[in-house]
Amino acid sequence: MVFECQDCHKKWHYDVKVCIFCQGNVAEVAVKQSTVRGFTKVEIPSPGHTRVPYCDLLLEDDHGNFQIRKSFTEYKLGDLIEEAPKELKQAAKKRTVGLIGAGTMGRGIAQVSAQTGYNVIMIDRHEEIARKSLAKIDTLLSKTTKEDVKREILGRIKITTNFYDLVHADLVIEALTEDMELKKEVLKELENECSREAIFATNTSSLSIYELSQVLEDQSRLVGLHFFNPVPRMKLVEIVRSKNTSDRVVEFAKEVATEMGKTPVVTGDAPGFIVNRLLLPFLNEAIDKFSDGTSTAADIDKAVTLGLNHPMGPLALADLIGLDVCKAILDELYEGYKDNKYKPCKTLCDMVEKGDLGRKTGKGFYKY
Numbered sequence: 001m002v003f004e005c006q007d008c009h010k011k012w013h014y015d016v017k018v019c020i021f022c023q024g025n026v027a028e029v030a031v032k033q034s035t036v037r038g039f040t041k042v043e044i045p046s047p048g049h050t051r052v053p054y055c056d057l058l059l060e061d062d063h064g065n066f067q068i069r070k071s072f073t074e075y076k077l078g079d080l081i082e083e084a085p086k087e088l089k090q091a092a093k094k095r096t097v098g099l100i101g102a103g104t105m106g107r108g109i110a111q112v113s114a115q116t117g118y119n120v121i122m123i124d125r126h127e128e129i130a131r132k133s134l135a136k137i138d139t140l141l142s143k144t145t146k147e148d149v150k151r152e153i154l155g156r157i158k159i160t161t162n163f164y165d166l167v168h169a170d171l172v173i174e175a176l177t178e179d180m181e182l183k184k185e186v187l188k189e190l191e192n193e194c195s196r197e198a199i200f201a202t203n204t205s206s207l208s209i210y211e212l213s214q215v216l217e218d219q220s221r222l223v224g225l226h227f228f229n230p231v232p233r234m235k236l237v238e239i240v241r242s243k244n245t246s247d248r249v250v251e252f253a254k255e256v257a258t259e260m261g262k263t264p265v266v267t268g269d270a271p272g273f274i275v276n277r278l279l280l281p282f283l284n285e286a287i288d289k290f291s292d293g294t295s296t297a298a299d300i301d302k303a304v305t306l307g308l309n310h311p312m313g314p315l316a317l318a319d320l321i322g323l324d325v326c327k328a329i330l331d332e333l334y335e336g337y338k339d340n341k342y343k344p345c346k347t348l349c350d351m352v353e354k355g356d357l358g359r360k361t362g363k364g365f366y367k368y
Helices: 086-092 106-118 127-142 149-156 180-193 209-213 247-259 274-292 297-307 316-323 321-337 347-355
Strands: 001-006 025-030 035-044 054-061 066-071 080-082 096-100 119-123 158-162 171-174 199-200 222-227 236-241 263-268
Touching: 066 274, 096 106, 106 149, 106 222, 119 127, 127 149, 158 199, 158 247, 171 180, 180 209, 199 247, 209 222, 222 247, 236 247, 247 263, 263 347, 274 297, 274 316, 274 321, 274 347, 297 316, 316 321, 321 347
Parallel strands: 096 119, 096 171, 119 158, 171 199, 199 222, 236 263
Antiparallel strands: 001 025, 035 054, 035 080, 054 066, 222 236
């Protein structure tokens, strides 16, 4: 049980009604996941614990609380155990969420949506890709979730190739590649197939929400809902409003992100939003540093992880994001701001042209 001030975000591990620092309102916040910090395997039965073997796990939740829990599933140090609070699941069962695109981001959003308790309709024009994504979700859940809970989560996900299956969706999230015309085409089709009450969201990391909304009759229903990779682990969601996005839609997006256990931040419709406007010049500079031949990729990443206390080095992160995605975002930033600090460096452009895009192709700054 964790209580957090809604204004200054101080936290307590006991019930507090009013923040003693700023007098702000305090509310109980959800624990989304716990990390295994220690374990003991018990193989000898005892009174009250006749079923063996089992493990006593020392868990640290995402608010810094520690607890001991018995588990019949074996875990390793550092493993994450996903936890969706019951009250959130009950509130979320009323929602149906559509996902357009079963790639890395679409798959992650579908997993988190189903774990929250939403009914999920995952659409990809290639059914085989959608099936592989569902199998990947199964594999990931198997590492952190009991079998019966996993089956319940997977049972909430339906895969299809047909947009008319979205007729009862409350929210449809587009998670396709960063292609303006492709996204516009999909949004036009969604408006034809979905109810007039459905809210549309795009997971774009850099494209203009206002420009995307121009194909819609009701432009107020589109909002940016930018998740970060890997979706199940990353806590932030950028909610991007254009000048046409209604207040009702923004509040709905904030509510959904919170139900998913994420922390929403609201930003205006400017190239790169918040995170990518700050992050991509940093990654671009790291790639340019690599290109001068004075440091290896591993040494650059080690310098950043140890010297700046980042969880991942910039070149490994660029590989994870996808070098083509990095270049596309930088292109959007450069086009939007006309500032050379956003211009993709030559090495990045060359690697994208060669098809060395990072993890997705097996080779980037590292081999996978």
